[in-house]
Amino acid sequence: MKNTWVISDTHFNHAAILTFNDKVGKPVRPFDNVDQMNECIMDNWAAVVKPEDTIYHLGDVMFGHNKVEWLEKNFAKLPGKKMLTLGNHDNVKFLAPFFKDIQVWFNVDNLVLTHMPLHPQTMDENKRWDHKDVTNVHGHTHTNPSPKGPYKCVSVEQTDYKPVNIEELL
Numbered sequence: 535m536k537n538t539w540v541i542s543d544t545h546f547n548h549a550a551i552l553t554f555n556d557k558v559g560k561p562v563r564p565f566d567n568v569d570q571m572n573e574c575i576m577d578n579w580a581a582v583v584k585p586e587d588t589i590y591h592l593g594d595v596m597f598g599h600n601k602v603e604w605l606e607k608n609f610a611k612l613p614g615k616k617m618l619t620l621g622n623h624d625n626v627k628f629l630a631p632f633f634k635d636i637q638v639w640f641n642v643d644n645l646v647l648t649h650m651p652l653h654p655q656t657m658d659e660n661k662r663w664d665h666k667d668v669t670n671v672h673g674h675t676h677t678n679p680s681p682k683g684p685y686k687c688v689s690v691e692q693t694d695y696k697p698v699n700i701e702e703l704l
Contacts, residue, residue: 619649
């Protein structure tokens with residue numbers, strides 16, 4: 535059976551993210567090294583996403599050198615039809631061959647999938663959306679809470695480094 539998944543802010547190969555702390559001084563990502571972090575996220579992805587599934591990556595895919603080589607060796611092997619909403623650290627030049635579609639946002643049922651949370655006024659107006667009760671599923675905020683209102687953050691730090699089934703968000 536085909537499923538749809540959402541994930542954000544994988545930051546593959548971003549060693550410096552392992553040195554970041556949240557507001558209370560706790561490490562944002564509790565991994566010993568970047569390889570351990572990469573493996574955890576990739577293993578979690580492969581454990582739930584099947585080849586026939588669709589997975590929306592809500593941006594900030596990776597960092598580091600040898601991007602194309604790493605993407606070919608690792609990311610390309612992850613299952614699922616991959617869709618990308620561009621994050622503030624994403625470079626289409628490197629990522630385009632690894633995604634079926636790349637957009638600024640996607641509309642899926644009554645969900646608007648973006649990298650950064652949309653401005654509350656945009657959410658209140660509901661002029662752009664086909665549905666009245668729209669939820670903005672986003673990344674970017676990592677361990678910080680979403681804005682008040684119809685928002686849901688799927689940064690990996692808030693999803694135990696696993697993709698979220700879209701049915702949980704509807």
